[in-house]
Amino acid sequence: MLVQKRNLGDASSGPMIKIKLSHGSYHHDITVPAQSTFGDLKRVLAQETGLEPKEQRLLFQGKEKDDGECLHMVGVTDMSKVVLLEDPASKERKLEEMKRNQSIQKAYEDVAKVRTEVDKLSDKVIALEAIVRGGTKVSEKEFLVLTELLMVQLLQLDTIEADGEARVQRKVEVRRVQGLVETLDNLKARNSNPFSSSCNAVSSVSTKWEAFESGVGSLTAPAPLPSSTRITHDWEVFE
Numbered sequence: 001m002l003v004q005k006r007n008l009g010d011a012s013s014g015p016m017i018k019i020k021l022s023h024g025s026y027h028h029d030i031t032v033p034a035q036s037t038f039g040d041l042k043r044v045l046a047q048e049t050g051l052e053p054k055e056q057r058l059l060f061q062g063k064e065k066d067d068g069e070c071l072h073m074v075g076v077t078d079m080s081k082v083v084l085l086e087d088p089a090s091k092e093r094k095l096e097e098m099k100r101n102q103s104i105q106k107a108y109e110d111v112a113k114v115r116t117e118v119d120k121l122s123d124k125v126i127a128l129e130a131i132v133r134g135g136t137k138v139s140e141k142e143f144l145v146l147t148e149l150l151m152v153q154l155l156q157l158d159t160i161e162a163d164g165e166a167r168v169q170r171k172v173e174v175r176r177v178q179g180l181v182e183t184l185d186n187l188k189a190r191n192s193n194p195f196s197s198s199c200n201a202v203s204s205v206s207t208k209w210e211a212f213e214s215g216v217g218s219l220t221a222p223a224p225l226p227s228s229t230r231i232t233h234d235w236e237v238f239e
Contacts, residue, residue: 017077023049023084032071039067045084055090059083100163107162111169114153114160118177121149125180125187132187143188150177150184 014033019041021028028048032041042053049056058065060074060082076082124146131138154177162170 017071018079019071019076020079020081021045021084022081034072034077036071037067038065038069038071041071041082042067049084051084051086051090055087057085057087059085103161104163104166107160107166108169110160111157111162111166111173114156114173118150118153118173118180121146121153122176122180125183129183129187132191138191140188140191143184143191147181147184150181153177154181 014035016031017034019030019032021030026049028045030041030044030048032044038058039053041058042056045051045056046053053067060076060080065074128138128142128146154174157170157174157177160166160170
């Protein structure tokens, strides 16, 4: 049981009375001028309970009292008992806000987990890029494994329900993963011709992304590149 005391005004404002206020399992002893209104009492209670005056409902003798009603006019005297209830609509709003904040916090945490994994994969892509640009041929499996791991993270991002700043962070990671996949596509093309001129022989491979309703993306296979060599079988006839 918690007992708190609060004084409003001083002796010069008139006679003072002590009110026994019940708020759920808590009880407060509130001292106020006898000629205060229930609105005045609510302002004092706001500091004691954290409930704004508009979130409070005060009951005396089983009846809810208006803010403008005076304590002494309705029979509130020294040691009278007043019951404080939280407005149901206010309570519901707080509950919804708490759920929303918890959802946002979870989204932040989920995006952060994906970011950590993408950081690791990004380092591997950078290392692979250095090898390929150095002219060393790399196994096709290296590109396949990294691409699949990146796609796993992209799908993970798609499952995250986020709003506000958390949604912005999710989009940043989506674009980052898409960029890494496209880098791997280009490196794979270059790897097939490690000794060709980087300006002319390497074909630029562009990964096509199909947007989900959630704003993330899925990977679709790129269209086959047109062959630069055309083989004909036209033979010149010799007599």
